[in-house]
Amino acid sequence: MNDLSLAIAPHRIGAMVLRYWYLLLSSWPRLLELMYWPTLQIITWGFLQTYIASNAGFFARAGGTLIGAVILWDILFRGQLGFSISFLEEMWARNIGNLMMSPLTPIEFLLALMTMSLVRLAIGIIPMTLIAVWFFDFNFYSLGLPLVAFFCNLIFTSWAVGIFVSGLVLRNGLGAESIVWTLMFALMPLTCVYYPVQVLPHWLQLIAWSLPPTYVFEGMRALLTDHVFRSDLMLTALGLNAALLLASFAAFIALLRSARRAGSLLSSGE
Amino acid sequence: MSRLTKIYKTATAVDGISFAMSRGSITGLLGGNGAGKTTTIAMIMGLVQPTSGTVEVLGHKMPDEAAAVLGRMNFESPYVDMPMRLTVRQNLTIFGRLYAVDHLKERIAELAAQLDLTDFIDRASGKLSAGQKTRVALAKALINDPELLLLDEPTASLDPDTADWVRGHLERYRARRGATILLASHNMLEVERLCDRVIIMKRGRIEDDDSPAGIMARYNRSTLEDVFLDVARGRDREAAQ
Numbered sequence: 397m398n399d400l401s402l403a404i405a406p407h408r409i410g411a412m413v414l415r416y417w418y419l420l421l422s423s424w425p426r427l428l429e430l431m432y433w434p435t436l437q438i439i440t441w442g443f444l445q446t447y448i449a450s451n452a453g454f455f456a457r458a459g460g461t462l463i464g465a466v467i468l469w470d471i472l473f474r475g476q477l478g479f480s481i482s483f484l485e486e487m488w489a490r491n492i493g494n495l496m497m498s499p500l501t502p503i504e505f506l507l508a509l510m511t512m513s514l515v516r517l518a519i520g521i522i523p524m525t526l527i528a529v530w531f532f533d534f535n536f537y538s539l540g541l542p543l544v545a546f547f548c549n550l551i552f553t554s555w556a557v558g559i560f561v562s563g564l565v566l567r568n569g570l571g572a573e574s575i576v577w578t579l580m581f582a583l584m585p586l587t588c589v590y591y592p593v594q595v596l597p598h599w600l601q602l603i604a605w606s607l608p609p610t611y612v613f614e615g616m617r618a619l620l621t622d623h624v625f626r627s628d629l630m631l632t633a634l635g636l637n638a639a640l641l642l643a644s645f646a647a648f649i650a651l652l653r654s655a656r657r658a659g660s661l662l663s664s665g666e
Numbered sequence: 667m668s669r670l671t672k673i674y675k676t677a678t679a680v681d682g683i684s685f686a687m688s689r690g691s692i693t694g695l696l697g698g699n700g701a702g703k704t705t706t707i708a709m710i711m712g713l714v715q716p717t718s719g720t721v722e723v724l725g726h727k728m729p730d731e732a733a734a735v736l737g738r739m740n741f742e743s744p745y746v747d748m749p750m751r752l753t754v755r756q757n758l759t760i761f762g763r764l765y766a767v768d769h770l771k772e773r774i775a776e777l778a779a780q781l782d783l784t785d786f787i788d789r790a791s792g793k794l795s796a797g798q799k800t801r802v803a804l805a806k807a808l809i810n811d812p813e814l815l816l817l818d819e820p821t822a823s824l825d826p827d828t829a830d831w832v833r834g835h836l837e838r839y840r841a842r843r844g845a846t847i848l849l850a851s852h853n854m855l856e857v858e859r860l861c862d863r864v865i866i867m868k869r870g871r872i873e874d875d876d877s878p879a880g881i882m883a884r885y886n887r888s889t890l891e892d893v894f895l896d897v898a899r900g901r902d903r904e905a906a907q
Contacts, residue, residue, distance in 0.1 A: 403733070411763030415749070418760075422751045422790070485749075493746035494806070497711045498764045499737045656715040656729075659674060662708055662745050 404507065408500050412508030416482045417515070430516055434470050434524040441466040442532040460534045461620050462590065467528065467536050468546060468616060469589045470521060472609055473580050475554030476561075478516030479509045480576040483562040487570055496661055502652060506645070509562070510555050517551075542619055545630040546612050552637035553608045554580075559644040563651035569660055588613050608633040608640065670719035672705050672870075679705040681870035682719065687846055687863075689813075692836075694857035694878075695850040696890070697867035698898050703850040704745070706867070707816050710848070711741055724814060737765055741816040742807040747799075750792030754783055754802050757791055758809060765810035777805040780835065796823040804832065808839065815839075815847045821856060829853070833860055854890040864890065866897055873897050 420427055445462035486492050495505065525536040537543065561576045586600065587609040593601055604610045611633035615626045655661050672680040680702040687693050695703045708714040710721055712729040721728040726735045748757045755774060762770040778784045781801045786794060791802060800823065807815060820836070821829035833856055840847055851857050857864060858878050866874040866881070874881055874897070878890055885893045 405766070407766060408764050411760050414763070415752070415756075415760045418752050418756045419749070489749040489751075490745075490747040491749050493713060493743065494748070494761070495764075496713055497736065497739075497741055498761070499733065499766070500764055501733070653715065656713065659672075659679075659705065659708070659714045661713045662704070 403501060404504055405499075408504045409508045409511065412500065412505065413511050413515075416485070416508070416512040419482075419485055420515075427519065430474075430520045431523050434474065434520045435527060437466055437470060438463065438524045438527050439531070442528060442534075446532060461617055463528050463532055463534045464536065464539075464616050464620055465589050465613060467521070467525060468550060468612060469584070470524065471517065471547060472550040472554050472583075472587075474520050475513050475517050475551045476558045476580050477576075478513035478520075479555055479558030480561055481516070482509050482512040483558070484565065484570075484573065484576060487565060487573075492566070493661055502649060503645075506555075506559055506648070509558065513555065513558065514551070539616075539619065542615070542625045542630075545627075546616060549608055549612050549630060549633040549637055552634075552641060556637065556640040556644040557583075559641070559648050563644075563648035566648075567651040567655045567658070567660060583607060583609065586610070592617060606636070608636040611636075667706075667710070667721045668719055670706070670709060670721060671717045672702075672709060672714060673717045678870050680709070680716075683867070683870070683872050684719075685865060685872065685875065687848060689846050690840070690844045691862045692840055692847040692849060692860050694861035694864045695848060695867060696852075696854075696857060696864055696894060697873075698894075700869075701867040702870040703867055704743075704818055705870075707741070707743070707818055707848065707850055711739075711816060712736075735814075737810060738812060739814040739816065740765075740807045740810055740812040741818070742800075742803045742820055743816075743818040744822060745818070748791045748802055748806060751790055753790055754787045754794070754805075757802070758805060761806050762809050767810055773809065777808060781805050781808075782831075797825060797828045800824055800832070801828075804835070811843060813843070813845055815845055817847065818850045819852065820849065821851070821853060829856070836860060854894055858890050866893070868897055 442463055445460070448462070486495060528534045528536055539546070557580055561579055564572045564575055586604050587607050588596065588604055593604050593610060593614060596604055611629040615629040618624050618626045618629075667686075668684045669682050670680055670684065671678070671682050683702075683706065695706065697703050705714060709716050710723060710728070712732050715729070724735045724738055726732075728735070752760070758774045758777070759770065762773060767773050778787050781804060783801060783805060786798055791799065794802065800820070804820065807817070821832050824832065836847065837860065839845060849857070849860060861878060864874075864876065864878050864881055865872055874884070876884065881893055882888065882890060885896055887893045887896065
């Protein structure tokens with residue numbers, strides 16, 4: 397791998413996507429697992445929303461904010477997991493050395509992981525949204541064009557986090573694997589998935605507004621409760637995501653170089 | 667490579683070694699465990715960053731000009747595996763595409779025939795025997811018809827018959843392709859048979875560097891195994907003579 401090469405060869409990205417596609421198809425339990433947790437999530441939170449809506453005036457007016465938040469959170473969380481699990485597959489298979497010594501560049505590797513994150517996300521999220529329609533009369537796709545803005549911003553954040561944690565695992569080995577599964581949860585209370593930013597103390601609000609997903613969840617609530625699309629929030633989120641993606645790529649390259657110095661690409665275990 | 671050094675924290679794995687390999691040659695890298703062979707190969711591959719010194723591969727400086735050479739070289743090492751859940755054919759297809767191999771299906775069929783993979787080419791790589799895995803790893807290393815082939819213990823865990831067969835294949839490959847091969851091995855018979863030149867490493871330094879016959883003559887030994895034992899046990903050339 398030539399670390400800083402920005403040359404992109406579609407055939408190499410295609411080769412990596414094909415590898416992950418073969419992997420997905422080789423294990424039906426893993427395929428099923430992609431749908432299992434999102435399905436459980438939507439059913440649990442959907443019934444909770446139904447119960448609250450029948451007992452609270454605000455939620456009756458703001459129908460779908462809870463279910464909408466659950467689906468958007470899953471896009472963020474599973475987008476990152478979809479990215480990171482494909483990367484972990486290489487670590488588990490001790491295949492990183494083969495890739496690092498091939499003509500594959502880091503940018504191509506990351507683009508392949510992004511593609512697979514979309515594939516894995518689609519497998520998990522599409523059934524989830526259909527259940528929301530059938531069981532809870534909430535059509536996620538009726539959000540229309542704003543949904544595209546929500547989705548893009550969340551997926552960009554998920555990739556930025558995915559790139560960063562993959563770099564950490566590359567540098568520190570599988571001993572750092574738990575970060576992959578838990579880091580996104582640290583963002584959950586700060587990005588105000590289920591409540592408005594005003595709920596937070598002032599100093600935490602400053603941190604919350606530095607995170608792109610906060611703008612998406614606020615934007616979703618504005619759309620569902622006030623029927624207003626806040627394009628200003630989406631544009632700010634997009635700017636923050638651009639900075640976050642650049643920073644995560646720089647961190648990945650720095651961690652990759654550090655791994656080369658430490659010799660950890662040769663021993664990718666714990 | 668010139669004055670190549672690798673220091674991990676306080677441990678010196680490779681200590682200022684310099685050597686060049688002529689094109690089309692097979693060079694054996696010998697040494698006990700911890701002698702620095704794997705680190706040396708890893709630095710040539712670009713997997714490990716040298717602390718100091720330079721590596722030039724096929725006329726290009728590594729790692730700065732890696733993009734120009736990575737497609738022209740390949741390797742096999744016990745430190746990496748082929749993905750277990752994919753079949754042999756799937757794995758070779760993916761690596762073939764990464765290396766932009768032309769007529770990939772034909773190339774895989776050719777390698778399968780040469781390396782006797784046909785019977786298990788559609789079996790998951792994780793379900794193969796150690797010998798079969800080694801042959802598959804060799805097929806991956808040869809998929810792009812490399813000009814430079816780096817092999818770390820290519821016949822470890824193979825039965826004598828299969829190991830002999832792999833050595834024969836490497837000899838034929840070198841003769842056909844004119845490839846340059848660097849081979850780290852603990853198997854002295856293998857090195858004697860395959861290598862034009864032997865570099866003996868000890869504690870990260872080059873202890874000796876000559877043809878197998880030249881080294882054996884210098885140590886007054888009839889086999890490389892005896893030379894290896896002399897070096898490992900600290901018996902120098904003068905004492906051996």
